[in-house]
Amino acid sequence: MNPTIKDVAQKANVSIATVSRVLHNLGGYSDKTKQKVDRTIKELKYQPNAIARGLINKRTQTIGVLFPDVSSAFSSELLHGIDEFVHNHNYSVVVCNTDQDGKRTLKYLQLLREKQVDGILFSSEVLKKEYYDLLEDMRVPVVLISSQTDFPNMPYVKIDDFQAAYDAVDYMVTKGHRRIAMISGTKGDPIAGTPRIEGYRKALEAHGIAFNSRYLFYGDFMYESGGRAMKSILQKAPEVTAVFAASDEMAIGALSTATQHGLNVPEDISIMGYDDLRLARMVNPPLTTVRQPLHDIGMIASGKLIDMIESGEIAQSQICAHSIVERQTVRNIT
Structure with missing residues (x-):
């Protein structure tokens, strides 16, 4: 017969509630008690029964x-x-x-x-x-x-998407860039779309740079859309010196397209992402970006x-x- 939580409690000389708290890492017991309960669980080879546990606590x-x-x-x-x-x-x-x-x-x-x-x-x-x-x-x-x-x-x-986008564009301006395009996420997205565009606009405004609607492009946060947007930037606004993308995947798509068109990053055009995914460290050159933890x-x-x-x-x-x-x-x- 399989041991029960009651058997563990009796052998360890603690309450059933204490065994339950140890199992769920909920605290409220000493290290000595935890060691004793853990040792007893191993000795009895006790396996918590999820169904029975759910019947008791309705979870x-x-x-x-x-x-x-x-x-x-x-x-x-x-x-x-x-x-x-x-x-x-x-x-x-x-x-x-x-x-x-x-x-x-x-x-x-x-x-x-x-x-x-x-x-x-x-x-x-x-x-x-x-x-x-x-x-x-x-x-x-x-x-x-x-x-x-x-x-x-x-x-x-x-994170604060408005402030993060503001800080990204502010960083690019301090590097001397004034013709900065943005690849936004989905148009009208109130969560990660509009706040990041507002951060982009306000950072330009803070540096006395007029917002140019020709420099705003849209994607869907995915790699392919970043590539398509970069192609449009090169065709419609070839004078831009920097691109801020609202996701790393779009930034990497933009970087790839720029390279395919014979441009060197960052010598010919600068690109900045948003997220700090593992991919940002893996591309060549490694991507400057906004880090979300x-x-x-x-x-x-x-x-x-x-x-x-x-x-x-x-x-x-x-x-x-x-x-x-x-x-x-x-x-x-x-």
């Missing part, structure tokens, strides 16, 4: 994560942080790919409802009212990642969600710090 120890594009490098780096934190706290993850325009978001929310997940991490997408209404019906905690909303009880973890954001958001699940209290939103990572794709022309 499945599972959280749902929704991404608009699971295959993107951006989602991958967030997911590493999420999975690391969640695994260390004895939860598991169900990952859902909602698609770029959210075509499958409602379908996946229904699926997560059927699976009775304990909470949801909602990433990089606008929280529409139809989503919010369904989440309210589900009565599970939700934390937004790289998104935010005015709906109540929806804490978020992100994506791994940390994933961990912080997971921590807030699990705290909400365990305590029933709403977490506070958090703006994480960004920084400029200077590599080799922006030339000083002063």
Whole structure:
């Protein structure tokens, strides 16, 4: 017969609640107690029963994560942080790919409802009212990642996109660039689109540089769209000396297209990205970019969600710090 949590508690001479807290890394016990419980678990070869545990605490120890594009490098780096934190706290993850325009978001929310997940991490997408209404019906905690909303009880973890874009363009201007094009994300996107464009415009304005609509191009945050936008820049605004892209993938697409057209980066044109993905360090030349601490954001958001699940209290939103990572794709022309 398989040992139970009660057997562990009796042999270790502690309460069942203490064993449970040790299993879930919840604290409230001494190191000596933890060592004793861990030793007893090994001696008895105790395996926690997820079904039985769920019947006791009415939880499945599972959280749902929704991404608009699971295959993107951006989602991958967030997911590493999420999975690391969640695994260390004895939860598991169900990952859902909602698609770029959210075509499958409602379908996946229904699926997560059927699976009775304990909470949801909602990433990089606008929280529409139809989503919010369904989440309210589900009565599970939700934390937004790289998104935010005015709906109540929806804490978020992100960086300040306006300020990050402002700082990127300010950096390029201090390097002597005044004809700076921007490759924005999806047109009209209120989360990662409009705030970054406003940061771009305000940084130009702060340096007495008039905004030129001919220098604003749109992509979809993906590599291919960055390449297409760069081709348009070379055709329609060949006088620009620098390009700020609202994602590293678009910046790398732009870099590739510039190279294909016989330009050297940064000697002929400077390019700056946004995110600081691992790819930014791997391209040649390595990409100067705005760093979002994506791994940390994933961990912080997971921590807030699990705290909400365990305590029933709403977490506070958090703006994480960004920084400029200077590599080799922006030339000083002063």
